[in-house]
Structure formats: C-alpha cells, structure tokens
Amino acid sequence: MAQQLCINQGTCRTGQFIALLALGGLVVLGAMYAFFTLEHHGHILTGMNNQIVWGLPHVFAVFLIVAASGALNVASIGSVFGKQVYKSRAPLSGMLALALLAGGLAVLVLDLGRPDRLIVAMTHYNFHSIFAWNMIFYNGFFVIVGLYLVTLMDRRLKGWTKPLGYTAFFWRLSLTTATGSIFGFLVARAGYNSALMAPMFVIMSFAYGLAVFMVVQSSMYRWNGMILDEGVRRRMKNLLAVFVGASLYFTIVFHLTNLYFAKQWEFERFILLDGGIYTTVFWVGQVILGGIVPLILLYLPRSQDAQKMCFCFLAPLLVILGGVAQMYVTIVGGQAFPLVMFPGHEVQSSFYDGVVHAYNPSIYEWLLGMGGVGVTFVLTVVAVRVFKFMPQDDFKTLQSRRGTD
Amino acid sequence: MSESMNTKLEDRREFLKTGAVVAGVTLGPGVLLYSVAHSRAPEEGASGKQRWGMLIDTTKCGDGCNDCVTACNTENGLSGHTGPQDSQWIRKVDIRDLRTGYVQSLPMMCQHCENAPCVDVCPTGASMKRADGIVLVDRHSCIGCRYCMMACPYKARSFVHEPLTDQNPEVPRGKGCVESCTFCVQRVDRGESPACVEACEAKGHKAMIFGDLKDPESEVSKALKSTDSVEVRADLALNTGVRYQGI
Numbered sequence: 001m002a003q004q005l006c007i008n009q010g011t012c013r014t015g016q017f018i019a020l021l022a023l024g025g026l027v028v029l030g031a032m033y034a035f036f037t038l039e040h041h042g043h044i045l046t047g048m049n050n051q052i053v054w055g056l057p058h059v060f061a062v063f064l065i066v067a068a069s070g071a072l073n074v075a076s077i078g079s080v081f082g083k084q085v086y087k088s089r090a091p092l093s094g095m096l097a098l099a100l101l102a103g104g105l106a107v108l109v110l111d112l113g114r115p116d117r118l119i120v121a122m123t124h125y126n127f128h129s130i131f132a133w134n135m136i137f138y139n140g141f142f143v144i145v146g147l148y149l150v151t152l153m154d155r156r157l158k159g160w161t162k163p164l165g166y167t168a169f170f171w172r173l174s175l176t177t178a179t180g181s182i183f184g185f186l187v188a189r190a191g192y193n194s195a196l197m198a199p200m201f202v203i204m205s206f207a208y209g210l211a212v213f214m215v216v217q218s219s220m221y222r223w224n225g226m227i228l229d230e231g232v233r234r235r236m237k238n239l240l241a242v243f244v245g246a247s248l249y250f251t252i253v254f255h256l257t258n259l260y261f262a263k264q265w266e267f268e269r270f271i272l273l274d275g276g277i278y279t280t281v282f283w284v285g286q287v288i289l290g291g292i293v294p295l296i297l298l299y300l301p302r303s304q305d306a307q308k309m310c311f312c313f314l315a316p317l318l319v320i321l322g323g324v325a326q327m328y329v330t331i332v333g334g335q336a337f338p339l340v341m342f343p344g345h346e347v348q349s350s351f352y353d354g355v356v357h358a359y360n361p362s363i364y365e366w367l368l369g370m371g372g373v374g375v376t377f378v379l380t381v382v383a384v385r386v387f388k389f390m391p392q393d394d395f396k397t398l399q400s401r402r403g404t405d
Numbered sequence: 406m407s408e409s410m411n412t413k414l415e416d417r418r419e420f421l422k423t424g425a426v427v428a429g430v431t432l433g434p435g436v437l438l439y440s441v442a443h444s445r446a447p448e449e450g451a452s453g454k455q456r457w458g459m460l461i462d463t464t465k466c467g468d469g470c471n472d473c474v475t476a477c478n479t480e481n482g483l484s485g486h487t488g489p490q491d492s493q494w495i496r497k498v499d500i501r502d503l504r505t506g507y508v509q510s511l512p513m514m515c516q517h518c519e520n521a522p523c524v525d526v527c528p529t530g531a532s533m534k535r536a537d538g539i540v541l542v543d544r545h546s547c548i549g550c551r552y553c554m555m556a557c558p559y560k561a562r563s564f565v566h567e568p569l570t571d572q573n574p575e576v577p578r579g580k581g582c583v584e585s586c587t588f589c590v591q592r593v594d595r596g597e598s599p600a601c602v603e604a605c606e607a608k609g610h611k612a613m614i615f616g617d618l619k620d621p622e623s624e625v626s627k628a629l630k631s632t633d634s635v636e637v638r639a640d641l642a643l644n645t646g647v648r649y650q651g652i
Contacts, residue, residue: 043490049488049566051560053551113547117547120545126527126529129552131552187641188641341558342652350496
C-alpha cells in the first residue's frame with residue numbers, strides 16, 4: 001500500500017518514510033499526552049500564570065500561523081505575479097501553508113482553558129474582537145487555499161487558478177495583518193500597542209514562510225538525490241535575503257519609534273539592555289542568528305567555483321530559529337515587562353505588580369508547542385508522499401523560452 | 406340666564422377639583438412607590454438607568470489593612486492564596502512617588518470600564534458589560550483564551566488554573582475560565598453593597614463609597630461632585646466605574 005502511494009519519488013523508500021512518520025507521530029503523541037494531562041489537572045502544571053498568560057504554546061502557535069501565511073508566498077508570486085519558476089512550486093507552497101496553519105491552530109486550540117468549547121468559539125463571534133476576525137481568516141484560509149490547491153492539481157480547473165490565487169493572496173495578507181493586530185490592539189501594554197505590529201508581522205511572515213518552504217524544498221531534493229537548479233536557488237536566496245532585511249528594518253523602526261516616546265523608555269531598556277533572557281534572545285536569537293548571520297550567508301561574495309555554496313538549507317533554518325526567538329521576545333517578553341498603571345511611581349502588591357514576571361515553561365508546554373511542529377511535519381511528509389508536490393520544472397528550458405532570468 | 410351660567414361654572418370647578426384630588430390620590434402612591442422601589446425584581450434584567458460605580462479615597466485607606474481583600478475572598482469563595490497562579494479579584498497596591506517619596510496604599514480591582522478593553526477583545530462575547538455597567542464573564546461561553554487578561558490595563562483578571570471545590574453557589578467559578586471582580590453582583594442585585602465596601606465601612610475607614618453614578622442623589626454621586634477624583638490610566642479614556650481620590 002505504502003509502495004503504491006509513493007507517487008513522485010525517484011526511489012520509493014518506504015522504510016524511511018515510515019520512520020519519518022513515526023518520528024512525527026511520536027511528537028504529536030507527546031502533545032496529546034500534554035493536552036489530556038492539562039485538560040484533567042488544569043494549567044496549574046504549566047509555567048504560565050496570571051502574569052504570563054500566553055507562554056510557549058503561543059510562541060509556537062503564532063510562529064506557525066504567521067509562517068503559514070508566508071509559505072504561500074511562492075504560490076502567490078507564481079499565480080499573482082506570473083513567475084513561471086514559482087508557478088511550478090505553487091502546489092508545494094499551498095500544501096505547506098495548510099500544514100503550517102493546521103499545526104499552529106492545533107496548539108492554539110489545545111492550549112485553551114476550555115478546549116471543549118471550541119464549538120462556542122466557532123458559533124459565537126464578537127465582531128469587535130480581532131481574535132474573532134482571526135478565526136474567520138483562519139477558517140477561510142483553509143477553504144480558499146484548499147480550493148486553490150485543487151485548481152493547481154486538476155488541469156480541468158486551470159481557469160480558476162488565477163482568481164483563486166488572487167483571493168488567496170489578499171486573504172493571507174489580511175490574515176497576517178489581523179494576527180499582528182492581536183498584539184497591536186493591546187492598548188494597555190508597553191510591549192504592544194503599535195500600528196507597526198500588523199505590517200511587521202506581514203513582512204516577517206514573508207521571511208518565515210519562505211524559509212520553511214526552502215528548508216522543505218531542499219530536504220525533498222536531497223531525499224530524492226536531485227539537485228536544485230542554480231538559477232532557482234539564486235532567485236529564492238535573493239528573495240529570502242530581501243525579506244530578512246525588511247524584517248530587520250521593521251524591527252529597527254519599531255524600537256526606534258518606542259525610543260522616541262519617553263513613556264516607552266523603560267520597556268526599551270528592558271528588551272534591549274537589561275531584560276535578562278529576553279535581551280539575550282532578542283540580540284542573539286532574533287537579530288544575530290535570525291537576521292545578520294543569514295544575511296551574511298546569503299550575500300556572501302563567492303568565487304565562480306563556490307557558487308554552488310548556496311546555504312539554501314542553513315540560512316533559512318537560521319531564519320526559522322530567529323522567528324521563534326522573535327515570537328518569544330514579542331509574546332513572553334511583552335508580558336514579562338510589568339504593566340504601568342501609575343507612571344512615576346514604584347508599585348508593589350501581592351499580585352506581582354511592578355515586578356518583572358518570571359516564566360519557566362514546563363515540559364507540557366514544550367510538548368504542546370512541539371506538537372504543532374509535529375502536526376505540520378506529519379501532514380507534509382504524508383502529502384509529499386501521496387500527492388505530486390515535487391516541483392516539476394526544467395529551469396534552463398524555461399529561461400531560454402521566456403528569455404528572462 | 407347669567408345665574409344659571411355661574412352655577413354651571415361653579416359645578417365645573419367643583420368637578421375638576423374633585424377629579425384632581427381623586428387622580429392625585431389614585432396615582433400619587435404609585436408614583437411614590439415607583440421611586441421608592443428602586444431595586445428591581447430578580448427576574449428583571451439589569452437596567453441602563455443605573456450605572457454602578459465606586460469612589461475610593463486613598464487617604465482613608467488603611468496602610469496594612471487588608472479587610473476588603475479578605476471580605477472579597479470570603480464572599481466569592483476564593484482561596485486567599487497569593488501564588489502566581491492563584492486568583493485575586495482585589496488586591497492592595499502600595500505606590501511610592503519616585504520624585505517625592507510619598508507613599509500610598511489603595512485597593513485595585515476590575516474598574517468596570519464603560520469602554521472595557523476586555524469586552525472588546527473577547528472573541529466569543531463571554532466578557533460582557535451589563536446594562537448597569539457591571540463587567541462580567543459569562544462562564545458558559547468563556548473558552549479560556551486569556552486574551553482579555555492581555556488586554557486589561559489593570560491586571561484585574563485571573564485565570565482558574567486548577568479544579569475548584571467548595572464553591573459559593575451564588576458565585577460559580579470554573580477551571581479553565583477567566584474571572585474578575587463582579588462588584589459582588591449577587592449582593593448588588595439584592596440591593597446590598599459589595600463585600601469589600603461593607604468590610605471597609607465596618608473597619609471604620611469608609612474609604613470606599615459604592616452606588617449609582619446616574620442617580621444624582623446617591624452618596625457616591627454627591628461625593629464625586631464635591632471632590633476631585635481621577636481614573637487610573639485616564640489616558641486610555643475608558644471611563645472607569647471606579648474612581649480614586651487622593652492620588
């Protein structure tokens with residue numbers, strides 16, 4: 001059976017496929033164990049508390065959701081902007097987008113205090129809430145990208161590809177805008193409350209999504225013993241570099257804007273200078289490993305002989321790492337900094353007012369968060385095995401036919 | 406002819422007089438009773454004719470006194486524990502002015518905002534504001550996403566982290582839901598004051614005055630009219646139901 005389902009591989013390595021599936025399944029199983037334990041005992045077993053209300057599961061969930069939107073980049077560039085190289089990668093891009101969103105939403109739902117009331121969330125909408133709008137965008141994303149994927153894979157529906165591609169493009173922009181606004185609309189907290197959050201999340205989603213796509217693409221080529229055309233690699237490498245650079249630019253503008261407001265100085269000092277783990281994760285994780293190092297790797301001048309050294313796996317992997325670091329700083333760091341209720345006053349209470357809040361994630365949070373990655377992984381492994389997602393193109397022929405690079 | 410006219414006019418006056426007296430006697434008690442019977446029947450919904458609110462005089466709030474907190478815990482069935490995962494609906498906050506060194510102590514709880522951020526952000530509408538201004542959480546539709554806790558400028562909300570036992574039947578709470586000060590809605594609906602206000606008065610501090618902000622004759626309205634008071638985080642323009650005097 002497994003052999004028959006092996007549609008698109010040079011050699012069908014069923015044993016290795018099952019091993020990958022087992023690995024992903026084990027991670028998902030760990031998440032299910034964490035979920036049922038928390039469902040029974042409550043969030044008392046987590047490191048989250050009344051000060052840090054969103055923890056590690058949210059870091060993973062928001063990262064996966066934002067990356068889902070970005071993973072659709074490749075398809076959008078193909079369908080909306082008509083680039084042939086990206087068109088042949090659109091099915092893989094659409095599938096990855098769905099798998100990432102499924103993983104992210106799984107974590108988000110499993111971490112709810114009352115996950116059994118998911119039906120309430122799906123049937124009761126408060127349209128003042130950007131969170132409620134996000135639910136509509138998430139559900140819509142599955143439908144639109146799902147249909148788009150069908151049109152990409154069924155020649156008879158080819159005429160629908162462009163309109164659905166456009167719809168998916170605008171829908172995913174709205175989705176990431178809304179996800180960024182979840183934080184941007186938090187008027188009371190120094191770490192959020194910024195209109196920059198929405199565009200920053202959009203541009204970061206471009207980087208994270210493309211990075212995930214490149215890692216998966218590289219793995220698939222390697223798995224099948226194929227070599228990705230140098231021209232395709234160069235294009236994607238340059239595109240990723242632009243997105244990483246733009247993400248860094250938004251990060252700089254965000255913090256510079258804050259530094260201009262005296263009331264935000266304490267928060268900026270916390271993140272940039274003396275916030276302990278958050279300062280370290282910001283500089284080492286988000287900026288250096290997730291931004292500067294990938295940029296150096298991608299733009300490193302190399303000789304003609306060394307052109308094959310693309311870092312098309314390592315650089316995007318670092319971007320993903322930096323993305324998780326960014327989410328940690330944004331989500332947990334933003335809450336760790338105390339709410340300012342009485343400016344110009346030193347505050348203390350039994351409810352931890354005025355102090356930097358501590359957060360030590362428990363094993364259950366790690367299991368839940370990694371479970372989201374596991375769900376994405378399992379869906380991707382199965383999908384690339386049973387559907388035709390391997391990019392089918394001959395770049396050199398395309399290039400000569402279109403006369404364009 | 407003119408005599409009969411005069412008689413008719415006098416009769417008419419008598420009739421109007423009698424009618425006015427009868428009408429007065431009939432309607433008067435009703436009107437009187439209507440104003441006296443201000444509290445509503447239990448089956449009635451909350452009315453927008455009222456807005457419950459509070460004035461807290463920080464100069465009268467006893468340093469080290471925790472009676473409001475204890476009363477709240479007893480009334481609402483809270484454990485009184487103060488770990489990072491324990492619920493606290495009201496807490497005493499000590500503030501010290503960094504420039505002058507002036508120290509004050511005040512109770513902090515849900516401020517029952519008119520434009521409540523928690524109500525705005527709640528995806529299911531579980532965080533809601535009653536017509537009379539009391540902000541509550543519908544325990545049947547709260548999914549435990551905690552977005553309201555992220556949004557509250559006063560850190561007034563708690564998440565129930567573990568299963569609960571021995572609850573007060575009047576104050577249902579539940580694992581996995583968010584909760585906060587209800588102004589002791591069960592007491593207010595009976596025409597009583599919140600437990601914290603009662604405790605503060607019993608202690609003799611009288612730092613908290615509770616009442617209807619829309620009734621110009623209420624104690625709280627009169628006090629607000631005669632003294633300067635502020636909202637905490639007034640910059641957010643939330644029009645809080647709780648105001649402070651002395652900070």
